[in-house]
Amino acid sequence: MEITLDYSAPSEGQERxxxxxxxxxxxxxxxxxxxxxxxxxxxxxxxxxxxxxLEESLAS
Amino acid sequence: xxxxxxxxxxxNEMHVEAGGxxxxxASINDADIRALIGKADGAEMSFSEWYGASAGTVLTVTEGxxxxxxTSYYGFREEATPDIGSVSPTSVTVGTKSHPVRDAYRRVxxxxxxxxxxxxxxxxxxxxxxxxxxxxxxxxxxxxxxxSGGTASLTPAEATIFTSGxxxxxxxxxxxxxxxxxxxxxxxxAAQWDGSGTSTVTINE
Numbered sequence: 001m002e003i004t005l006d007y008s009a010p011s012e013g014q015e016r017x018x019x020x021x022x023x024x025x026x027x028x029x030x031x032x033x034x035x036x037x038x039x040x041x042x043x044x045x046x047x048x049x050x051x052x053x054l055e056e057s058l059a060s
Numbered sequence: 061x062x063x064x065x066x067x068x069x070x071x072n073e074m075h076v077e078a079g080g081x082x083x084x085x086a087s088i089n090d091a092d093i094r095a096l097i098g099k100a101d102g103a104e105m106s107f108s109e110w111y112g113a114s115a116g117t118v119l120t121v122t123e124g125x126x127x128x129x130x131t132s133y134y135g136f137r138e139e140a141t142p143d144i145g146s147v148s149p150t151s152v153t154v155g156t157k158s159h160p161v162r163d164a165y166r167r168v169x170x171x172x173x174x175x176x177x178x179x180x181x182x183x184x185x186x187x188x189x190x191x192x193x194x195x196x197x198x199x200x201x202x203x204x205x206x207x208s209g210g211t212a213s214l215t216p217a218e219a220t221i222f223t224s225g226x227x228x229x230x231x232x233x234x235x236x237x238x239x240x241x242x243x244x245x246x247x248x249x250a251a252q253w254d255g256s257g258t259s260t261v262t263i264n265e
């Protein structure tokens with residue numbers, strides 16, 4: 001399932017990411033903790049984790 | 061009802077808030093009373109910490125289980141047909157609105173028919189109120205999930221939160237990953253949420 005997340009680019013030090021999602025026919029909004037690695041924002045991992053959670057939610 | 065936010069608080073009020081019977085013997089170091097402000101046995105505490113303390117809303121989940129090829133679920137799942145397990149009470153009050161509980165369960169990856177308990181995640185899902193009101197992301201301060209031998213405290217700040225749908229059938233989901241638990245908590249989480257008996261979820265505001 002293709003999942004698209006739409007969000008405003010977060011600033012360094014920001015704690016959470018907010019946005020909307022589209023997953024097939026399903027749409028909604030999301031909010032998640034921004035992951036940091038060695039003090040550097042890891043947006044890729046944050047988005048991957050959010051998509052995983054969405055997949056699990058929609059598949060259940 | 062929470063303890064007063066100012067003024068005098070009696071030990072009896074603390075005891076009753078903790079679920080005790082008024083006028084019966086209690087000590088400020090009793091586990092259920094200490095739990096109102098999250099203190100360990102013998103810990104230092106200040107008078108001001110008791111203002112507004114609340115026992116929280118306790119949901120009792122009578123656990124069911126559901127298995128798919130690569131996933132297991134333990135707890136309450138209204139989204140399943142028929143429901144898996146049950147919950148009491150069946151709704152929680154947020155502000156003045158009542159929100160039915162949709163789900164409260166442990167989800168775990170399953171490989172060759174065996175759960176990988178290191179992947180356990182906790183899901184808590186509420187429906188919107190009957191008038192469509194959506195609960196805020198942070199209407200609670202923490203959720204204490206019963207695990208074997210104690211509780212795991214989970215906060216909205218740690219949660220991945222999804223909002224979907226609208227009206228009374230819309231819902232909000234709080235999901236905590238395995239990384240939000242310590243390794244010891246994961247072991248005890250799996251031991252407690254195994255599809256049998258009852259487990260509690262205490263919502264603190």
